[in-house]
Amino acid sequence: MSSPLFYIFAAITLLFGAMVIASKNPVTSALSLAVSFVGLAALFVSLDAYFIGTIQVLVYAGAVMVLFLFIIMLLDIKAAEKLKPNYAAVAAAVLLFVVLIMQVAAVLTGFEAGRKSTTDAQLRPQQALVAMGDKALPTIANDLKAGQLPDTKLMGLQLYHKYGFHLQMVGLLLLVGTVGVVVLSKKENSPKGGRE
Amino acid sequence: MDALFASIDLFFLAISAVKIVLLVFAVILPMVAYSVYAERRFSAIIQDRVGPNRTGIPLTLFGFKKDIQILGIGGLLQPMADGLKFILKEDFTPGHVNKFYYWLAPCLTMVPALLTCAVMPFGSELDLNWFGIAQPIKSVIADLNVGPLYMFAISSLGVYGIVLAGWSSNSKYPFLGGVRSSSQMISYEISLGLSIIPVLMIFGELNLSKMSAYQDANGWLLVPLWGDSAPWSNGWHFGRWLLWIPVCISFVIFTISMFAETNRTPFDLAECETELVAGYHTEYSSMKFALFFLGEYAAMIIGSGLAVTLFLGGWSIPFAPLLSKLTGLQFHFVPGATPLYTGLLHIATFFAKVFGCILFFIWVRWTLPRFRFDQLMALGWKVFFELALVNVILTAGILIWCPLK
Amino acid sequence: MLENYLPVLLQVLIAGGFAGATLLISVLLGKAAARNRVKDSAYECGMVPVGEGQSRFSVKFYIVAMLFVLFDIEVVFLYPWAVIFKDYVAIHGTAIFWSALCFVTVLFIAYAYAWKKGALDWKH
Numbered sequence: 001m002s003s004p005l006f007y008i009f010a011a012i013t014l015l016f017g018a019m020v021i022a023s024k025n026p027v028t029s030a031l032s033l034a035v036s037f038v039g040l041a042a043l044f045v046s047l048d049a050y051f052i053g054t055i056q057v058l059v060y061a062g063a064v065m066v067l068f069l070f071i072i073m074l075l076d077i078k079a080a081e082k083l084k085p086n087y088a089a090v091a092a093a094v095l096l097f098v099v100l101i102m103q104v105a106a107v108l109t110g111f112e113a114g115r116k117s118t119t120d121a122q123l124r125p126q127q128a129l130v131a132m133g134d135k136a137l138p139t140i141a142n143d144l145k146a147g148q149l150p151d152t153k154l155m156g157l158q159l160y161h162k163y164g165f166h167l168q169m170v171g172l173l174l175l176v177g178t179v180g181v182v183v184l185s186k187k188e189n190s191p192k193g194g195r196e
Numbered sequence: 197m198d199a200l201f202a203s204i205d206l207f208f209l210a211i212s213a214v215k216i217v218l219l220v221f222a223v224i225l226p227m228v229a230y231s232v233y234a235e236r237r238f239s240a241i242i243q244d245r246v247g248p249n250r251t252g253i254p255l256t257l258f259g260f261k262k263d264i265q266i267l268g269i270g271g272l273l274q275p276m277a278d279g280l281k282f283i284l285k286e287d288f289t290p291g292h293v294n295k296f297y298y299w300l301a302p303c304l305t306m307v308p309a310l311l312t313c314a315v316m317p318f319g320s321e322l323d324l325n326w327f328g329i330a331q332p333i334k335s336v337i338a339d340l341n342v343g344p345l346y347m348f349a350i351s352s353l354g355v356y357g358i359v360l361a362g363w364s365s366n367s368k369y370p371f372l373g374g375v376r377s378s379s380q381m382i383s384y385e386i387s388l389g390l391s392i393i394p395v396l397m398i399f400g401e402l403n404l405s406k407m408s409a410y411q412d413a414n415g416w417l418l419v420p421l422w423g424d425s426a427p428w429s430n431g432w433h434f435g436r437w438l439l440w441i442p443v444c445i446s447f448v449i450f451t452i453s454m455f456a457e458t459n460r461t462p463f464d465l466a467e468c469e470t471e472l473v474a475g476y477h478t479e480y481s482s483m484k485f486a487l488f489f490l491g492e493y494a495a496m497i498i499g500s501g502l503a504v505t506l507f508l509g510g511w512s513i514p515f516a517p518l519l520s521k522l523t524g525l526q527f528h529f530v531p532g533a534t535p536l537y538t539g540l541l542h543i544a545t546f547f548a549k550v551f552g553c554i555l556f557f558i559w560v561r562w563t564l565p566r567f568r569f570d571q572l573m574a575l576g577w578k579v580f581f582e583l584a585l586v587n588v589i590l591t592a593g594i595l596i597w598c599p600l601k
Numbered sequence: 602m603l604e605n606y607l608p609v610l611l612q613v614l615i616a617g618g619f620a621g622a623t624l625l626i627s628v629l630l631g632k633a634a635a636r637n638r639v640k641d642s643a644y645e646c647g648m649v650p651v652g653e654g655q656s657r658f659s660v661k662f663y664i665v666a667m668l669f670v671l672f673d674i675e676v677v678f679l680y681p682w683a684v685i686f687k688d689y690v691a692i693h694g695t696a697i698f699w700s701a702l703c704f705v706t707v708l709f710i711a712y713a714y715a716w717k718k719g720a721l722d723w724k725h
Contacts, residue, residue, distance in 0.1 A: 027297065027363065034356070045606055054345045055677050062352025063673045066382060067666040069359055073375070074663055137688040139400050143341075152342060152402055156681030161693070164700045170678065171707035174671050178711035181667045182720045185660055212608035216615055283623075287631035291641030303620040310616040314609050338608040345680060367643035372658070379662045382669040389676040396683035478644050483627030487620060570723035573665070577721045581672070581712065585705060588679065592698050596690055 006046060013039035026072045034065040051152040215337050219318065220310055223547070227554075228493040229275035235558045237271070242562045248274045285482035290365075293479060297364035302480070302487035305357030309494035311350045315343040316501045317405040319511045319543035320412070320529040323536045332532060335511070335543060336405055343404035344392055347502060348385070351457070351495065355381050358476050361488070365479040373475025376569065377459055383576040384456035390584035391449035394442045394591035395506050398600070408510030412529045413517065416509035417443050422518055435598025442591040447507045449584050454499040456576065458492060461561040463572055500553030501546075508549055511542035664720050675708045 016039065019032035037060040044053035129136065129144045136144075137157065143150035159167055233248070240247025249270030255262065289295060319335030340346055355378045362374015395417065399407050414423035420436055456463040472478070477488045504510060513519065516528035526538055534542075567575070682701050689697045715721060 027360075031356070031360075034353075046603065048603065050340070050342050050606075051345070051681070054342045054349050058345065058349035058352055059670075059673060059677060062349060062355070062385075063382070063670045066352075066355050066359065066378065067663075067670055069356075069363075070375075070378075070663050070666045073359075073363060074658065074660070137685060137692060139685065139688045148341065150341065152681050153685045156683075156685040157689070159678070160682055160685075160689070160697045160700050164696075167678065167700065167704055168707070171675075171704045174674060175707050175711040175714075177671050178668065178708075178715055181664060181671070182715050182718045185664045185667070185720070208604070209607065209611065212611055213615075216608065216612050220612075220615065220619070283627050283630050285627075285631055286634050287627045288633075288640075290643070291636070292643050299624065303617070303624070306620045307613075307616045310619070311609070311612055314612050337612060338605050340605055340609075365643075368645065375658050375662055379665045383665060386669060386672050386676060389673070390679075393676075393679050393683045396680065397686045400684055400687045402680070402684055473644065482631055483623050487623065573723050574721070577665075577668075578716065585709065588683075589702065589705070592686065592701070595687055596695055596698060599691055600687060 003046075006043070009039045009042040009046070012036070013043065026075075027069065030065055030068045030072055033068070034061045037061040037065065048149055049151060050149075051155055211333060212337060215333075215335075216314075219313060219337065223318075224310065224313055224494055224497060225490070226275075227497055227547075227551075228490050229279065231493055231497070231554050231558075232278070232489075233271070233275050234555065235561070236274075238555065238558045239562045242559075247271070251277045279486075282483050282486040287482045287484075290479055292366050294364040294366060297360045298479075299484070301357050301361035301364060302484045302491070303357070304360060305354055305491035306487045306494070308350045308354040308357075309491040309498065312347045312495075312498045313501070314338045315340050315346050315404055316498065317408050317505060317510055318501070318546045320409070320539055321531070321534045322539040323534060326536070332534065332539075334405070335539065339403070339405050341403050343402055343407075344396075344502065344506070345402065347498070348389060351498075352382075352385060354491070354495065357488075357491070361480070362476040365476070367479055369473045369478045370476045373472045373478070376472075377476055380459070380463065380572060380576075381457055383573060384453040384580075387449055387576060387580035387584050388453040388457060390581070390588065391446045391453060392506060393584075393588045394446045397588075397591050397595060398439060398443070404505050404510070408505055408512060409529055409531075411509040412512035416507065416512070416514070418447060418507045419509070419514065422515050433598060435594060435600060438594050438598065439591070439600075442587050442594065443507070445583065445587045445590075447503075449580050449587070450506070451503060453576075453580065454503060455557070455560065456572070458496045458499055460496065460557060462564040462567050464566065496557055497550060497554065500550045500557070503553060504546065504549045511546040513541060513545050661723060668715060668720065671711070672708070675705075678704065 013036050016032040016036040020029045020036065023029050023032065038057060041053040041056035041061070044050075044056055129141060132141070137153070140150050140153050140157070143153070237247040237249075239245075251271045251274040253264040253273065255264055289298060314337040317334075317336040317339075321332040321334055323332045358381070359374050359378045362370045362372070362377075365371065365374075395407075396402060398417065399410060401407055401410070411417060415421050418440075420440060455461075477485055480488060512529070513527050519525075519527045526535055527541070529538070529542070679701065682697065686697060
């Protein structure tokens with residue numbers, strides 16, 4: 001993983017991530033986050049997760065951040081610029097940061113896969129093909145034979161073959177989300193208009 | 197990634213650079229310029245006017261009696277004159293705008309529109325053996341396995357340009373136009389995304405090149421008349437033609453959503469002159485305005501390209517296998533063994549189809565009146581969303597009932 | 602595979618460069634005229650601009666953006682399903698159909714709820 005492209009995209013992701021909290025203009029913050037997401041998508045792609053990388057751009061940079069931008073426009077942007085730092089919030093953020101670092105460290109040391117570097121996990125289509133045996137769907141097998149990783153198809157297989165129940169839970173979660181949106185935003189004449 | 201860097205050959209990168217430069221600067225941008233010209237002439241015909249018919253090689257400047265009109269069609273140099281004028285106009289930034297985002301917004305509209313053409317297979321393969329290149333060159337810049345998703349992802353970034361243009365102009369009409377336009381675009385992105393799902397189910401593939409190759413051999417999705425789709429072939433059965441129904445529904449939803457995505461009439465509410473002056477680019481002038489304009493037309497071309505690739509066979513020549521049999525020449529695509537003339541013909545076919553689509557765009561623009569905003573949102577959310585969802589289930593049912601192959 | 606994405610990177614650079622270059626050319630070649638207060642003010646059909654340029658807009662736009670995110674995620678879940686559907690049905694049977702139908706039905710309930718509550722209406 002020591003290629004210049006990795007460092008360039010990691011730097012973009014981190015730099016614009018820092019810009020999100022450093023900039024005073026909320027629109028700049030939102031756009032920096034979008035750029036940071038695009039950098040993250042490039043990192044996903046460099047790990048052979050093409051579908052996830054594309055979806056990262058489609059959903060996060062293309063949908064979620066547009067929503068954020070709408071919210072920023074809905075709020076009064078000039079008032080937001082005058083805000084002074086809230087020291088209690090800063091302290092909580094530092095605390096959260098430390099906890100997060102500890103979690104990441106725990107994951108990296110606690111799991112077998114965490115200690116491996118990504119270069120160990122190189123793609124071996126032939127072996128994957130043999131491992132799947134006769135059960136492989138023809139379309140997946142054909143892609144693997146051509147030396148390509150059919151990541152979208154593999155993901156579909158995992159989602160709908162193995163994790164069907166979890167998928168239904170996601171569906172329910174989206175239902176709850178929709179109900180939440182409608183209930184919270186349909187209060188007539190509410191002064192705030194929506195929720196943050 | 198180390199392996200990646202070892203495997204990069206400069207030759208591949210150089211070929212890609214040549215393809216990008218040729219496609220963007222020699223095809224897409226001239227096509228944008230000339231579709232503006234075509235729009236003006238075509239609308240003139242529809243409205244019984246003449247349209248721009250005078251711009252030619254300006255010999256009158258040098259004392260000759262007449263300007264030279266190229267090919268005898270008046271005004272073929274009009275796009276050049278327009279471009280020159282855009283460049284030479286005063287580059288004006290009003291005092292009340294947010295300068296940085298005001299400058300960024302046109303670029304954010306233009307760049308995604310140009311980026312989406314990377315996955316567009318504009319031809320099959322070019323056999324350049326004569327020039328000493330052993331491997332045939334694929335006529336696509338980046339042959340990704342997530343083709344349509346990449347296009348949707350990048351074009352969804354185009355919303356930023358419009359939102360930012362409206363917001364940074366700090367003026368009422370652009371702001372309203374920007375908000376309207378962006379919520380229109382995101383509303384139709386859903387039906388656009390849902391409408392291609394039946395197509396993906398039929399192909400079982402997300403790679404646009406493979407889709408085109410399949411349609412070359414087995415008939416276009418909308419015209420299933422040769423290869424396995426032909427009634428007289430061994431592979432034919434009822435299911436193939438039953439699938440034609442969901443494909444048609446998909447095509448209609450896709451095309452109309454594409455009109456809405458590209459902010460074209462009858463959905464150009466973001467810039468309807470009677471209400472919003474010019475919408476989000478009211479405060480823009482000179483080259484910055486031109487970039488919005490280019491971005492919009494480029495998005496239209498790319499959208500037509502996607503429609504052609506998914507539903508109308510991409511670069512494939514109609515009845516190619518039959519034509520090959522009849523004439524003895526090779527009109528269909530064979531991986532690794534496609535002659536140069538076929539490769540070039542495929543490229544020409546693709547752009548001819550795209551041009552046909554653009555003429556359709558123009559025709560619709562000058563025929564239909566504009567929607568009202570609530571009608572537009574109701575159409576997207578209440579009609580197309582349901583219809584596309586039902587269409588997906590219908591396709592699934594047909595595929596289970598009479599499986600392909 | 603991964604090297605297929607390098608041309609995309611190259612195209613980002615070329616497209617960005619093109620946009621930047623055209624703006625630069627226009628700055629260099631375009632004639633600048635004198636500024637004045639009226640020219641600098643926002644366009645309001647020839648009237649003197651009243652009030653702020655960025656008014657708050659209706660909460661409906663915001664609801665649409667929120668619903669868009671939710672249903673966009675649904676569509677994204679259907680893409681991997683669509684590409685394996687044909688082959689999966691041929692080998693493992695129709696389980697994949699019922700699974701997706703259930704998922705879509707739940708979301709259809711969400712959609713019907715939003716419609717019933719008027720979140721998709723624009724007139725009021």
